[in-house]
Amino acid sequence: MLTPSRFLSRAIGLGGLLAGLASLAPAVRGAAPGAPNVVILFADDLGWSEVGYQGTRFATPHLDALARRGMVFSRAYAASPTCSPSRSGLLTGRHPAELGVVRHLPAKVARGQEFHDWPQDPAGMPSRNGLPAGALTYGHALQRLGYHTAFHGKWHLGGGERFPVHFGFHEQVGTTDRGQPASYLAPFWPDPVYQDAPPGTYLTDRQTDDAVAFIAANRGRRFLLSLFYYAVHTPKIGRPDHVAAAKARGLTGLAAEYDAMLRSLDDSVGRIVAAVETAGLRENTVVVFASDQGSWFERPPLRGSKEAGTALFEGGARVPLLVSWPARVRAGSRCESPVSLTDVFPTLVEIAGGRVADYRGLDGRSLLPVLLERGPVARERIVLYRSYDNQYAAVVEGPWKLIAHRDGHHELYQVLEDIGEADNRAGREIGIAQRLATHLADWEASLGLRLAPGARFPAGWVPASGGPAR
Ligand SMILES: [Ca+2]
Numbered sequence: 036m037l038t039p040s041r042f043l044s045r046a047i048g049l050g051g052l053l054a055g056l057a058s059l060a061p062a063v064r065g066a067a068p069g070a071p072n073v074v075i076l077f078a079d080d081l082g083w084s085e086v087g088y089q090g091t092r093f094a095t096p097h098l099d100a101l102a103r104r105g106m107v108f109s110r111a112y113a114a115s116p117t118c119s120p121s122r123s124g125l126l127t128g129r130h131p132a133e134l135g136v137v138r139h140l141p142a143k144v145a146r147g148q149e150f151h152d153w154p155q156d157p158a159g160m161p162s163r164n165g166l167p168a169g170a171l172t173y174g175h176a177l178q179r180l181g182y183h184t185a186f187h188g189k190w191h192l193g194g195g196e197r198f199p200v201h202f203g204f205h206e207q208v209g210t211t212d213r214g215q216p217a218s219y220l221a222p223f224w225p226d227p228v229y230q231d232a233p234p235g236t237y238l239t240d241r242q243t244d245d246a247v248a249f250i251a252a253n254r255g256r257r258f259l260l261s262l263f264y265y266a267v268h269t270p271k272i273g274r275p276d277h278v279a280a281a282k283a284r285g286l287t288g289l290a291a292e293y294d295a296m297l298r299s300l301d302d303s304v305g306r307i308v309a310a311v312e313t314a315g316l317r318e319n320t321v322v323v324f325a326s327d328q329g330s331w332f333e334r335p336p337l338r339g340s341k342e343a344g345t346a347l348f349e350g351g352a353r354v355p356l357l358v359s360w361p362a363r364v365r366a367g368s369r370c371e372s373p374v375s376l377t378d379v380f381p382t383l384v385e386i387a388g389g390r391v392a393d394y395r396g397l398d399g400r401s402l403l404p405v406l407l408e409r410g411p412v413a414r415e416r417i418v419l420y421r422s423y424d425n426q427y428a429a430v431v432e433g434p435w436k437l438i439a440h441r442d443g444h445h446e447l448y449q450v451l452e453d454i455g456e457a458d459n460r461a462g463r464e465i466g467i468a469q470r471l472a473t474h475l476a477d478w479e480a481s482l483g484l485r486l487a488p489g490a491r492f493p494a495g496w497v498p499a500s501g502g503p504a505r
Pocket residue numbers: 079080117118268327328
């Protein structure tokens with residue numbers, strides 16, 4: 036059965052028609068001359084160690100090809116490595132903690148309730164149930180610059196008046212107020228969204244069908260496509276033919292399902308890039324790929340995962356990030372300096388011809404000079420923050436990373452030499468630990484963050500012993 040979007044994508048696939056369309060070079064209205072189209076591909080829970088171009092055992096040939104055609108950021112961090120907070124930071128360029136979004140939205144948040152509490156949180160910190168009213172996203176920013184803006188997929192920043200169409204996006208597709216599907220095989224959920232999907236349709240494929248149709252339909256005007264995949268979040272369900280192929284290679288159970296999920300995601304990346312090329316737009320289209328946080332699995336060489344208590348280790352906080360823009364960014368380039376997903380917002384503003392100074396309270400810094408290899412990353416430190424557990428914040432500065440706990444103890448790692456964070460140097464590099472802890476305390480004070488009694492440095496702060504990491 037052909038959905039309208041599938042029909043469109045097949046029709047566009049006709050070679051002769053395509054060549055004719057590409058030569059027509061449609062006029063773009065509204066946006067600054069020469070401003071690129073922008074496609075943001077955002078995966079959910081895809082670990083840094085789960086993309087092939089990072090040299091791991093996972094096969095992601097389309098992502099690898101995209102990486103070769105742009106700049107790879109080898110040390111990108113989610114400002115708050117958790118679903119909703121990470122999204123809030125990416126979308127606004129502000130720190131999720133400053134927005135008050137320090138946890139994911141629980142499934143049962145009452146409509147209209149501004150904050151929720153988390154009984155296990157040692158700090159007792161409330162977390163906002165979505166973006167605050169009036170927050171500006173990169174959708175707003177690019178709308179102002181003449182772009183047609185679309186949001187596809189997983190939002191997880193609230194429903195109703197909190198949906199993307201109220202935060203800078205002209206249209207939204209495939210978005211519910213859920214944090215995950217009930218199944219990746221249709222029917223995906225009880226919501227009205229995607230009820231037309233034939234039973235057994237794979238969700239990742241459907242999202243890509245819609246995105247391919249969007250690109251074809253909007254090739255005549257400057258657009259921003261923000262495509263947030265539900266994959267590879269739980270439930271771990273792969274497309275049956277890909278699962279069978281994984282099993283034929285010896286994988287079993289969860290590993291086979293996950294391998295299949297990753298293959299669908301990677302195939303989708305390939306289809307999106309092909310759709311941009313087919314539309315004749317590849318040279319001047321910026322394609323960003325990133326993930327909201329680390330993997331559900333702990334994957335060597337990194338320690339930790341998205342799971343409670345370990346999310347601020349590299350396995351939970353370091354994420355894939357790459358930017359491909361053939362017209363301006365050198366193929367095969369790399370940035371090894373720490374960057375944050377909050378940097379994406381100001382980068383997009385500059386890329387689209389806007390002024391970053393028009394936006395207040397940004398945590399992010401524009402990476403455009405880095406992308407063009409004209410300057411370094413314009414920040415010294417990155418603060419990571421989430422409020423669930425004893426382990427709640429980290430400060431990244433060059434090779435160093437301080438991890439802070441609500442009970443007042445700290446860990447310090449030299450992550451360039453010790454990517455697995457096995458050697459806690461807080462008791463040996465006291466000066467560095469104190470400098471980073473002081474920065475964190477100042478940063479927390481500047482945002483007025485509510486802390487557990489006694490947690491704030493320097494009151495009662497004692498360097499950790501530097502003994503066994505765990
Ligand atoms: Ca996530």
